[in-house]
Amino acid sequence: MTDWQVIPGGLTAPLGYKAAGIAAGLKPSGAPDLALIWSEVEAIAAGVFTTSVVRAACVDYCRERLEAKASARAILCNAGQANAGTGEQGWANAVESARLLGEATGIDPNSVLLASTGVIGQQIVMDKLRPGIPKLVAAASQNGSDDAAKAIVTTDLVTKSIALETTIDGRPVRIGGISKGSGMIHPNMATMLAFVTCDAMVSSSLWQEMLKRAADRSFNQITVDGDTSTNDALIALANGQSRTPAITEMGPAAEKLEGMLTAVCQHLAKAIARDGEGATCLLECQVSGAASDKDARQIAKTIVGSSLVKSAIFGRDPNWGRIAGAAGRAGVLFDQNNLRIQLGDFLLMENGQPLEFDRAAASEYMKQAAASTYLKDDTVLISVGIGNGSGSGIAWGCDLSYDYVRINAEYTT
């Protein structure tokens, strides 16, 4: 099926990238909070950002930069303060951050992209950021991906990283990525960030197209609590250092690259869903038989986002009525007499009619998933058919546990 392999190295597995992560003192905890991704040459850059009209300054900044030119040399990310809802001062701090990184690296500040995650409404602690940036630049290395992955998390339980390699025209091409999100033990934190590096040579318009499609099949298909962040950002660089032929239109090489890009994004997205606040298992919903892929994805995302479905999974309850209910309210027309619902290997409903099944065994299936290790056999799979259409789609989420409420309610004002 796939003709790529997992390799070590994360963000710096592709040629021509350095990365770093340090503790600059932005987080009160003293944990790493400043990350750098640095390409040795100007790289094609594409981004997908939050659709919220309440946006962080860094999101507006990246949009403005990428409209002016579709390339970049570096991404600077701080954790601790989201720089959202921060007004004019927030914008000024974003501009200064890019300028400071430019000074420390010799990069044109217009080639610096920015990301922030942390408490909404708090300004970046510039007194800590200013002395931190030269230290960050000094720490940058070809082994720095793990440090960067650690420095972008807020209260994630694990870091998320991957690198894949394939060959194009006989030469290796690599894509690496890191992401953070969804562990929100400290309140106010709610951001999905993902950074992807690639050493292929690809045109900027094609790279942006590929990234948009990959995001629609990965990050846009995960949900933990339905709350879109003010800071969500996916930024992908492609610096051409693989020295493979330029990819400028769709074709076998482009399809291979997009397939690998989608795989990287799906890995990072699933890792976020699995690390959702309080989650005990990964929830995957596959929908088929829809009129279009878009319809199928919408139903899948509605099901994994349903509080009632999520609570039932946490209770290890094969409660197919809630799955049917969520499918029905997803905003996609279908004939309920065609509805088919399967949980793991257990067929629960077919042709809109309830079926007899072994409830205890179906519950045990979910218990096993929750007891399994991280991202391995820990998936509760819901398969839903709604008709005879050719549209299909997948979405990922997690169960809703007591810990979700605890994490998001416990706060001493």
Place this chain on the structure above:
Amino acid sequence: MTDWQVIPGGLTAPLGYKAAGIAAGLKPSGAPDLALIWSEVEAIAAGVFTTSVVRAACVDYCRERLEAKASARAILCNAGQANAGTGEQGWANAVESARLLGEATGIDPNSVLLASTGVIGQQIVMDKLRPGIPKLVAAASQNGSDDAAKAIVTTDLVTKSIALETTIDGRPVRIGGISKGSGMIHPNMATMLAFVTCDAMVSSSLWQEMLKRAADRSFNQITVDGDTSTNDALIALANGQSRTPAITEMGPAAEKLEGMLTAVCQHLAKAIARDGEGATCLLECQVSGAASDKDARQIAKTIVGSSLVKSAIFGRDPNWGRIAGAAGRAGVLFDQNNLRIQLGDFLLMENGQPLEFDRAAASEYMKQAAASTYLKDDTVLISVGIGNGSGSGIAWGCDLSYDYVRINAEYTT
């Protein structure tokens, strides 16, 4: 402002109605589970039903009846089994239920409307329903509203009922109503039902229009967990027994009637939100300055439906960043520099800039609300301004507590 008053009697406060509620044995608990609303003459009937494509048989049945003729004599409601996801047998049971009530009352079965609430995928226990119906009819009386209100609940903590009276053309006109919903201690239960009686004389098309608008400003503006039920139904009867002049077009009398109808619906809707699973307080969000009422309602509903906002309210945390975040992702365009957020009397953000405020006092405001008695001073009020438009809207919800998860996860398969 309002020229109506609260009166006792609920559903049977309007002239010409009887009601009843009995325990027919449909619920394993033995609690009341069969309700009847019965007009002495054929009444104009209007309904608003779930938009889900996965619907209960009773919903399809009512739609079919009301398309054939916009009037009815009786509403039969069972609790315990939702008769949704029940296929052909479910439809046959619905038809038989209407026929049985017709036989017991002498009413044309085509004038019987149906509602069900309970476990999705379970057939109505017809062996209990059949002997129950004659008993239900025998119990019907002009004092039966409370019994009916008790028999339609599933695991609601309280019953919901109201009656209002005004004068039209010098004569009293009354609207009564009962509703149920949102307490889901027994899983699989998730239905909003509301029944409204009125003794005004009103044309069927106008009554349906009024009911649709009232629903948009009440039941369609509440959310507990975002999961639309397969069985949601609001049915309103108007039997003309007030002997007031026929209302056939909008004008002062119609506006008065619609205002009172909206007030009844809002009371019943807020009572459902307040009784949401695990709720400790009612959450009300008022949005103003939008381009349209629809836009304002959409933002308000997104805010009260946000899991992060709901968790923060449970934690008594004046976390305005989450409110801003939810407003931003509501799908309505606005300039974030116009955003204004107020919690009770505390102004938290203005012109898109964070303000200093007394966090401890704001937290105390929420604590007080949660400690207050049912539907009196128990409201946490969030006011949001997004610009200078004339559109405004309100939505109601509740906080998200540990008990929500407990209620929806605890289940022994």
